[in-house]
Amino acid sequence: MVDKALVNQACLTRWPICSLLVFGGPFSVGLLSRPGVEKNGGIVFSSLRLVEMIRRQLVSHPSPPFPALSPKFSRIVAQSALPCRTSLGRRESLTLFASVFASAFLALEPNTLKFDLYPRVSAAEEDEFQQEEERVIQIFQKASPSVVFIKDLEIPKNSTNSSDQISTADDDDNAKVEGTGSGFIWDEMGHIVTNYHVIAKLATDTRGLQRCKVFLVDSDGSSFARQGKLIGFDPSYDLAVLKVDVDGHKLKPAVIGTSSDLHVGQSCFAIGNPYGYENTLTTGVVSGLGREIPSPNGGAIRGAIQTDASINSGNSGGPLIDSYGHVIGVNTATFTRKGSGLSSGINFAIPVDTVVRTVPYLIVNGTPFRDRF
Secondary structure (H helix, E strand, C coil), X not given: CCCHHHHHHHHCCCCCHHHHHHHHHHHCCCHHHCCCCCCCCHHHHHHHHHHHHHHHHHHHCCCCCCCCCCHHHHXXXXXXXXXXXXXXXXXXXXXXXXHHHHHHHHCCCHHHHCCCCCCCCCHHHHHHHHHHHHHHHHHHHHHHHHEEEEEEEECCCCCCCCCCCCCCHHHHHHCEEEEEEEEEECCCCCEEEECHHHCHHHHCCCCCCEEEEXXXXXXXXXXXXXXXXXXXXXXXXXXXXXXXXXXXXXCCCCCECCCCCCCCCCEEEEEECHHXXXXXXXXXXXXXXXXXXXXXXXXXXXXXXXXXXXXXXCCCCCEEECCCCCEEEEEEEEEECCCCCCEEEEEEEEEHHHHHHHHHHHHHHCCCHHHCC
């Protein structure tokens, strides 16, 4: 007769999966439905007794994990198996004892098994993850005040304002939003660098109805909006410069880096306003260098940076920055899946070295250097 206290102790082991395997393993193959099994009530208690004895044997002999059975232990196993042999075939008995042995093995204390089914991250790895997370947060907090949100507006035809005048609140309320984009602050005087295709309607406006409204933040964190005046543009590099009135505000220009020493695989970050969601950060790596992409005037922009940092509609003109928060490119284009409008993860930025060569001439002359003669 099996001691009930022994049964209770076996059922209350640390891992309930012991009992699950004892009942679920053998019985899931239809053993309970075999004729005569229900008459042998000792099968369950014998199984539980066998589980407990195997567990004790393994605990007392932790190494090797599957020790040879002692003579006493073998007799107990044989006695426990007697009820089973009267009603179960050889295959069912093997299934039963395999489940029982696995149950006993799993019922051991975790420190006895010397392994963890749920590996935990070490303290050093947790610190490394936390430091990386804090670094990305600091990069965004440092760079985001230099990023602006640009709205391309078309004011009503009956408006009396000319393109050189500041639009009124009524004009803004009645204006139609033709598109949105991003840009970044070039200097403290209010020059804003963006893509030409973001302000193309303003650049080609012949009716005086197009406006660009720029939303930005000063160095104190105060948000304000100004109308952007087009200073110069260069469609061949998809670049343009706006200027806003900064009276009463001190701006924080973006920190300009270099694109000459970039490497495939290094981290990069895109900040912009995709679909009008301001100050959005996406992360990725430099996926390729020296790419060629089409320009708005039908030519080719050579030397573009390829990245998998997500760039969507509204990101155009925003900065691509490195791990130091320095601008390494101007986000300009993305390949979309045909018919879906969704980004394919292949995105491009104009290298900042090209921007540095072009923007000063646009600020001074309004046209690129090659078009002056």
